[in-house]
Amino acid sequence: MSTQTKRKKQAKVLRQFRSIHRAMGALLFVFFFVISISGVLLGIKKNSGDLLLPKTQTGTSSDLTQWLPLPKLQEKAIAVLRDSVSADLSPRLDRIDVRQEKGVVKFIFADHYYGIQLDGVTGTLLHIGKRRSDVVENIHDGSILDNYLGTEGYIKLIYTIIMGVALLLFTITGFWLWYGPKRMRKNRD
Template sequence: MTTLQRKKQAQTLRTFRKVHRLTGALLFVFFFIIAITGVFLGWKKHSAGVLLPKSYKGTSTNLKDWQPIDQLNEIATQILKDSINPKLSNKLSRIDIRQNKGMLKFVYSEHHWEIQLDGTTGTVLNIGKRHSDWIENVHDGSIVDAALGISKGWFKLFYTTIMGLALLLFTITGFWLWYGPKRMRKEQRKR
């Protein structure tokens, strides 16, 4: 390796180190938030119902035995009003049908409650708070869209793009900061 090549490689390492350090300093808080919420989301199904309510079993997995969805929705809405809070919105995010468990989860969009019903009898299997939903909203930035009333998730799109590109940049610069000096030492030993 010539002296000019060595100087060029050393300059590349310095540039990568500056980019790595500056990006890390600018995005530290966001990486911290993503890391913490990511750990919680990874553990949500293994949190003994703390982050995500446990799924219970209904009486029949045969859909022919089940009550119509609109009737089950009416039951869930009444339970929401009677058992949780009559002022809460009954606007659904989704109805999670678990045929293999014989039950449905009614998940609401404007708060983080879910109601699990037996598909056959309409009996309440569980009422639970879905903490994993708001943690996911923090994790992907959609909490900002909701707070500021930004439609179509533009902040989430911008945030996840920036964080994904930053992670890619960290991977590339981090690898070069590790590999570059090894390469330089190897070339120097050859001389």
């Protein structure tokens, strides 16, 4: 194969990669924009000073033998939710986050974005707050659409696969758009 034929072939591959790169960029721009902004917000959530994620408060003791049983603490958290936030909100829990070293138990609810922190020993309310970082995370991974449409994780799965494959293709085509011309120049010399 002659040098001229090789160069034409390489130029054709470069044009194809540029076309793929441009089309994917145009189609997926909004999604990549949302993922990048939400990714930055998730990266700084612990340093956002209560804006995205409430700071973990400190309870009276880290000695678990002094703590109230979790069911009792859960009852108190649900009572606080109903009395201090809204009686209409669902008390269904997503998770209970025990921070022994800080003497605190966090109750994160499944159907809304409120979190309640109680002292592990006394059950005293330490903090009520919206967990905006959970909203950002749901936007970032696409699960907000699953929650809204009730599709049990299918939209998140499809979204994650499409965006992952697109990022891989962007990496490959972007590398080739950078490396291809260098290779052509090297072969020309």
